[in-house]
Amino acid sequence: MMSTLFVLSEQPSIAHHFLADVRSLEKQRDRRLFWESMERLGYLLAYELSKQLRYEWVTVTTPLGTKQHYCLSSPLVLGVILRAAIPLYEGVRRMFPEADTAFVGEYRKEGSEKKGAAGVEIEQFYAATPSLSGRTLILIDPMLATGKSIVTAYRALTDKGGTPQALHIISVIAARQGVEYVQKHLPGVHCWTADLDPALNDKAYIVPGLGDAGDLAFGEKL
Numbered sequence: 001m002m003s004t005l006f007v008l009s010e011q012p013s014i015a016h017h018f019l020a021d022v023r024s025l026e027k028q029r030d031r032r033l034f035w036e037s038m039e040r041l042g043y044l045l046a047y048e049l050s051k052q053l054r055y056e057w058v059t060v061t062t063p064l065g066t067k068q069h070y071c072l073s074s075p076l077v078l079g080v081i082l083r084a085a086i087p088l089y090e091g092v093r094r095m096f097p098e099a100d101t102a103f104v105g106e107y108r109k110e111g112s113e114k115k116g117a118a119g120v121e122i123e124q125f126y127a128a129t130p131s132l133s134g135r136t137l138i139l140i141d142p143m144l145a146t147g148k149s150i151v152t153a154y155r156a157l158t159d160k161g162g163t164p165q166a167l168h169i170i171s172v173i174a175a176r177q178g179v180e181y182v183q184k185h186l187p188g189v190h191c192w193t194a195d196l197d198p199a200l201n202d203k204a205y206i207v208p209g210l211g212d213a214g215d216l217a218f219g220e221k222l
């Protein structure tokens with residue numbers, strides 16, 4: 001199956017406004033704004049992704065008659081990668097409130113990024129998931145840098161939960177190299193990102209990026 005890539009910023013829309021909020025060094029001081037803008041990007045990306053899901057026609061009775069609507073029939077599991085994904089997840093979850101949720105705890109091993117993207121190693125320590133078999137898995141992580149965190153999370157979840165019928169990734173900022181990495185290791189994946197950045201720096205941070213998404217949402221990690 002073919003992998004696909006959707007980039008929200010390719011069209012002028014309110015998404016640019018929220019992207020400017022999360023990237024701006026000055027506005028990042030306002031944690032409430034950072035969270036709200038992440039959540040709003042979550043709504044917008046979930047809306048775009050929803051166009052690819054499965055629906056069934058349902059007849060709704062109004063006080064004055066009946067009307068048919070498409071109602072979601074794809075069984076969804078949202079996958080959250082701790083910590084930084086929580087605000088973005090909250091936006092996606094509000095759009096798909098009936099979805100189940102899987103959690104993965106992991107972080108980049110301290111110092112491993114000193115050798116650049118090739119050196120980055122992921123320490124994965126926690127995974128809790130409902131069954132994924134035959135369901136649609138949406139992995140959520142605001143920053144897709146080297147792509148190693150997402151691939152590690154997918155493996156941890158599928159080892160326990162089985163193989164999903166479809167895989168989507170929602171990110172706010174993806175590096176081109178990270179997208180290529182996930183497409184290589186997770187064939188058929190569908191990537192939905194608010195923006196696509198050109199490069200990683202020598203510590204495998206996205207440039208221009210926004211800095212450390214986990215620290216901005218929750219405070220500097222010791």
Ligand SMILES: O=P(O)(O)OC[C@H]1O[C@H](OP(=O)(O)OP(=O)(O)O)[C@H](O)[C@@H]1O
Pocket residue numbers: 081082083084085106107108120141142143144145146147148149150178204212213214215221
């Ligand atoms: O694509 P990658 O190169 O793997 O990098 C991206 C990862 O980095 C961030 O998490 P981080 O490891 O900083 O942990 P945190 O969420 O606890 O801050 C981010 O939320 C991703 O999970």
Ligand SMILES: O=c1cc[nH]c(=O)[nH]1
Pocket residue numbers: 084143145204205206207209210211212213214
């Ligand atoms: O640019 C990056 C890369 C990894 N994690 C972040 O929070 N930001």
